[in-house]
């Protein structure tokens with residue numbers, strides 16, 4: 001059995017990539033000896049002077065005989081010549097790999113030169129580079145947080161693959177594996193086509209006499225689009241020859257895309273143009289979120305929020321639209337028959353993930369464009385299997401709701417999210433779904449990735465101990481497909497956006513309450529009919545402004561078009577009991593979600609006692625009540641419900657912790673919260689906060705002793721992109737700052 005150790009590594013072709021790999025390995029002391037050979041000996045001499053390599057090879061044959069690993073780093077068409085040169089001297093235990101941008105061509109060359117694939121041959125391709133060439137541009141950190149694709153063959157020894165993977169990982173790369181043919185198809189689209197286009201655009205503009213001025217005046221757009229046209233011509237000539245067919249296919253597809261856009265422009269077809277641009281914009285933004293944290297991300301900078309106290313709130317302000325309703329409008333619109341138009345869609349990262357997932361399942365969705373989305377519904381049974389796993393970023397709502405839907409489809413799916421989402425446990429959703437017959441594999445704690453297989457669901461009676469809107473919604477979506485009736489029993493009401501949305505699309509479900517038990521029953525007999533949805537303003541953001549306007553003297557603020565679903569507004573009567581001045585003027589009720597204007601003015605609050613029943617339905621809004629209580633006359637006693645979920649308890653505990661740090665006088669016992677009038681310090685909160693706690697601290701900061709800086713707020717702003725602007729419009733003095 002062969003074993004592979006890497007003491008001596010030989011690079012053939014000491015240019016940008018060969019030089020960078022050598023420098024990276026040497027500077028991290030991964031291998032003992034790095035030698036290089038180049039057909040231009042001066043490159044190796046320079047490599048020695050720059051400390052990139054240990055030895056400049058003159059005698060290629062003997063260097064090959066001594067090497068443990070050989071890395072081919074020449075242009076792809078030169079690989080075959082080099083293979084012929086080294087073949088007679090290669091030992092069976094020597095590993096052979098490369099860094100070339102195409103793979104199929106190399107595999108063919110190896111077959112030809114060696115007759116059969118040597119077990120130590122493992123092709124590779126770092127997806128990292130620059131528009132520079134030569135060892136002079138070598139960069140020891142070029143591969144940090146970049147991907148390297150290995151394309152081992154059936155004949156490759158798995159231990160050889162492991163050793164090559166280890167070398168790349170030791171220089172900071174993330175190693176993936178792919179079939180060589182697939183590699184060439186994928187790279188033709190993602191790397192080769194953009195380079196060809198950039199070369200062609202610059203060449204076209206450069207040719208035309210009257211276009212000379214363009215270069216003189218060209219700014220950001222031209223620069224961003226064409227940086228890669230400065231790449232090495234020989235390298236790209238070789239790639240275009242080696243991957244000819246796949247590149248031609250991509251050029252043809254692109255050409256017909258440009259032709260479609262051309263016709264839209266020629267015909268003045270705004271719908272078509274906006275469709276193309278907005279789909280591309282969403283896709284590009286999604287790409288940026290995928291890259292977040294990788295070396296390609298330009299947006300790794302963290303952001304702090306700084307809020308100055310005592311700035312009164314005033315005017316008429318519209319807040320951003322509701323997230324929960326936006327998710328549901330997409331899901332149910334996609335499952336309906338006909339075209340659904342949504343106005344006021346919330347364009348946050350989470351709801352965009354839901355759109356993306358349905359696009360990947362074959363649903364045509366136009367927009368969002370300034371809150372407008374058009375969905376061409378495919379009906380309850382029209383979703384298509386996605387081409388790969390569905391990535392949902394950090395969106396727990398997308399994950400919860402989609403899981404209920406996907407378990408009922410006739411195809412298998414895999415769903416995953418970012419690191420934070422993978423830490424979540426969805427057992428309270430998975431268990432009842434499994435009881436209905438769903439087949440879902442999850443990680444140990446009940447989090448993604450989920451592998452979902454088709455199954456026949458059976459409706460049943462399900463008792464939900466902690467009524468959560470997301471769990472309920474997930475089960476209702478499964479209930480659209482389950483045989484018989486699915487009856488969900490809870491001991492308290494929770495948000496019913498899904499129920500209202502289903503009814504707006506003409507689906508019948510039955511809701512009743514008896515002896516403190518709420519029952520929601522659904523069956524699979526209905527259909528969903530497309531409709532128009534206007535998503536109302538987000539009540540949680542409104543609540544933050546209501547609380548702040550109540551606290552800051554001289555405030556008088558009108559919030560317009562706010563969704564006042566009765567299961568969301570249960571905190572308002574408690575605030576009124578403390579003396580808050582809040583007037584809710586309902587618009588005409590359309591039967592979907594009630595909408596209102598809310599007028600709030602400053603009030604000096606009075607401490608109160610609230611029973612566990614009073615607060616049972618507002619646990620997620622308690623952080624606001626807690627902050628307000630600290631500024632009231634007299635103390636406030638809140639009795640906590642006995643059956644808090646782990647998530648609810650964690651929310652209360654983290655709010656208490658951050659308020660205590662701010663100097664608040666609070667006592668938290670198992671059964672109650674006691675809050676006394678306090679002076680909050682301001683200053684700095686340095687740990688990242690859950691959104692609702694961050695919102696409550698923004699409220700607290702409006703009356704703090706000095707400005708408050710909430711650090712690590714980048715994730716909050718990604719989830720609520722318009723937050724700062726809206727708060728400022730209402731009069732809060734808030735600024736984004738980066739270190």
Ligand SMILES: NC(=O)c1ccc[n+]([C@@H]2O[C@H](COP(=O)([O-])OP(=O)(O)OC[C@H]3O[C@@H](n4cnc5c(N)ncnc54)[C@H](O)[C@@H]3O)[C@@H](O)[C@H]2O)c1
Nearest residue numbers: 013015016017039073074075076078100101129130133134
């Ligand atoms: N530049 C990038 O962004 C990038 C990224 C990933 C992969 N790659 C791939 O890496 C390989 C090298 O690209 P690079 O950017 O380092 O190019 P480069 O031009 O900087 O270096 C290539 C080196 O190979 C040498 N060479 C050419 N033919 C030779 C031969 N027959 N024998 C010995 N030496 C020879 C050249 O003299 C040169 O020094 C290519 O296959 C390319 O497709 C490039």
Ligand SMILES: O=C(O)C(=O)C[C@]1(C(=O)O)C=C[C@@H](O)C=C1
Nearest residue numbers: 101126127128129130131191228
């Ligand atoms: O960053 C650049 O300059 C690159 O073009 C790098 C790039 C790419 O297209 O991503 C170019 C070709 C390689 O095969 C791999 C990486």
